[in-house]
Amino acid sequence: MTEKTAVTPETHNAPPARFSHGVRKGNILQVAGQVGYLPHVEGQPATLAGPSLREQTLRTLENVRSVLEAGSASWEDAVMIRVYLTDTGHFAEMNDIYDAYFEEQGIKEAPAARTTVYVGLPAGMLVEIDALAVLG
Amino acid sequence: MTEKTAVTPETHNAPPARFSHGVRKGNILQVAGQVGYLPHVEGQPATLAGPSLREQTLRTLENVRSVLEAGSASWEDAVMIRVYLTDTGHFAEMNDIYDAYFEEQGIKEAPAARTTVYVGLPAGMLVEIDALAVLG
Amino acid sequence: MTEKTAVTPETHNAPPARFSHGVRKGNILQVAGQVGYLPHVEGQPATLAGPSLREQTLRTLENVRSVLEAGSASWEDAVMIRVYLTDTGHFAEMNDIYDAYFEEQGIKEAPAARTTVYVGLPAGMLVEIDALAVLG
Structure with missing residues (x-):
């Protein structure tokens, strides 16, 4: 039996419902949808x-x-990195920010596959991102 | 060679196209987008x-x-549980329903990571949910 | 340590940012969101x-x-196959196309689980699809 472990960074607010910011089970780590909240x-x-x-x-x-x-x-x-934007007009700028971020992180080439779609988000939020990781 | 197995609850309608309500391969079980259909x-x-x-x-x-x-x-x-709503005004109520459901299921704490986004759905549908599970 | 490998078909354009069309790590292969671009x-x-x-x-x-x-x-x-459409009125036609495609590919029954939601996409794009595969 593989144990499932909740992953909760100390910097994060408690989620607004019964879900975890991250969950690890076996070699899979799933990151819940993150938004631009400050620590x-x-x-x-x-x-x-x-x-x-x-x-x-x-x-x-x-x-x-x-x-x-x-x-x-x-x-x-x-x-996999899933990017949710609210406006197709933000795609080019988000890509620039995304590329500069990973360059600064020292990640050579592409960090992952990605899908970007345009959805509704709560008022004031322009971007939400989640990720799937495979460990080991 | 790991076999892929379609997972089809008897309570479910046949999907409207060539997809399965669930698929298992190796230790991964993917649940297709579910909506509020009665048995x-x-x-x-x-x-x-x-x-x-x-x-x-x-x-x-x-x-x-x-x-x-x-x-x-x-x-x-x-x-991972992906929740698709059609209206940002439904977030708080969905969270209440979600939390009460898992409490009733006897699931302590959070069942999984989660992402909620707001999309279009066919007329009359207010919510769609899919899930990724890791077995073993 | 399981190596992560970028997967890039020769037929594909370079992605518009630092992501890969596909990534394999361990027995997981994630396909990034694809659209209807010609080779x-x-x-x-x-x-x-x-x-x-x-x-x-x-x-x-x-x-x-x-x-x-x-x-x-x-x-x-x-x-898992995730289908993003821009118009709920396209669901039935997409299903017909989808079923005929997999029939022609000789895929018996359902190829995978699936979720279809309706989102915004860049001008002129009517569909985006990504996929998760488990190998081995």
Whole structure:
């Protein structure tokens, strides 16, 4: 029997329902949908990094990374990154931010496969990202 | 060679195209997008549990569970639950229904990671849910 | 340590950002979101197979297949196919195209689980498809 382990970075707010920011079972680590929330401050409500696509995308990627690392993984283990945007006009800018982020992380070439689609998100949120990692 | 097995609960309608309600290969069980259809009645068309978010969400979760169980799995094996809603105004109520459902199922804490996004669905459908499980 | 390998069919355009058309790690092969682009012609920009749902869906499925095959997999290994459409009115026609495609591929019954949702896509694109495969 493979145990399932919840993965919860200390920097993260408690999820708004019964789900985990990350779950590991066997060699699979699934990162829940992350948004651009700043690191959690005790007693404070969740706060977005800023109104801009740049601020939110960078913070969202860092939040995904925190979950990967809390699950003993890294971007090197990610096989799929799902990007949800709210506006097709944001695609080119998100790609620029995304590429610069991974360059800065020292990730050579592509970190994973990716799908980007355009959906509705709660007011003020411009981007949500989740990831699937395979460990070992 | 790992065999791939289609998973089809007896309660479910035949899918509207060549896909399975669930597929297992190796230790991976993928549950296809489920909606709030009532258990299939021979000769009857697929019928939604009701017009409300509550009726549809509870029935959808039960339909996911049926596929998990037909694949010799349970909520304990789920690592990711994807929730598709049609209206950001439904998020808080869906979370309440979701939490109460898992409490009633005796699932302590969080059953899995989760991503919720807002998309279009066929007329009358308010929620669709799929799940990824790791067995063993 | 399981190595992660980028999977890039020769027929495909370079992705517009740092992601791979496919990634394999361990027994998991993830295919990135594919659209209806014609095989890449050196020096030419990416070009959709046509304006119609039929042309784009068939080409998109072929593009997914190319990634599966470049990763030493096939439709037989796919456990999940995610279909993104832009219009709920396209569901029935997409299903017809989908079924005929898999019949022609000699895939008996269902190739995988599937989720279909309706999202925004860049102008002119009517369908995007990604897939998860388990090898071995």
